[in-house]
Amino acid sequence: MVDPLDPGPFFHGTTADLQPGDLLTAGHxxxxxxxxxxxxxxFTALVDGAGLAAEIAAELSGDGATPRVYAVEPTGAFENDPNVTDKKFPGNPTRSFRSASSLRVLDEVADWNxxxxxxxxxxxxxxxxxxxGGGGEILN
Structure with a gap:
């Protein structure tokens, strides 16, 4: 794994209604x-980046889900997100990461754009x- 050299704090955007201590896991x-x-x-170290992910997830759900942003902490190793950093933004200015290990929810964040x-x-x-099916990617 690549050492991302980012101390955080870290954030995750979703439509899930989570509580402090809940774990976000791969396999979903x-x-x-x-x-x-x-x-x-x-996850990301940019609160508004997590907010964008939450907004997109809410749009895609189509059921009026509430976009939510959570402060999280990785429970294991993590790396720069190669889907963003290698393909779109070399050097990881989006401060985007991924982990095969769980993320622990610390708290919900209310202050995001x-x-x-x-x-x-x-x-x-x-x-x-x-x-x-018109092609394209989420982040162009």
Missing amino acids: RSNYRPEVVMNHVY RLAPDARAAWRERLAVIRA
């Missing part, structure tokens, strides 16, 4: 592509294209 379906079972749990209505609409359009 992706928030973004439900046909994919995840081998890692993803929600997407403006026009940004939410743009994400909704981008996600509709992806779901319709």
Whole structure:
């Protein structure tokens, strides 16, 4: 594993209603592509990055789910997220990580920037294209 050299704090965005002490584990379906079972749990050191992930997960759920951001701590080794750092943003300016080990929820974070209505609409359009098989990636 690569030493990410980031002390945190760390955050995870989701629609799940979690409590301090809960564990986020790999082996669940992706928030973004439900046909994919995840081998890692993803997180970031940027609270608004976790907020974006939560907003996207809420849009994709289509059931009015509430986007939530949690402060988390890794319980094991973690690495820079190669899907973002190697392909999109060399040097990991997004401070994005993944771990095959669990993340422990410390607390819910209330102070994060929600997407403006026009940004939410743009994400909704981008996600509709992806779901319709039009290709593309979440982060372009």
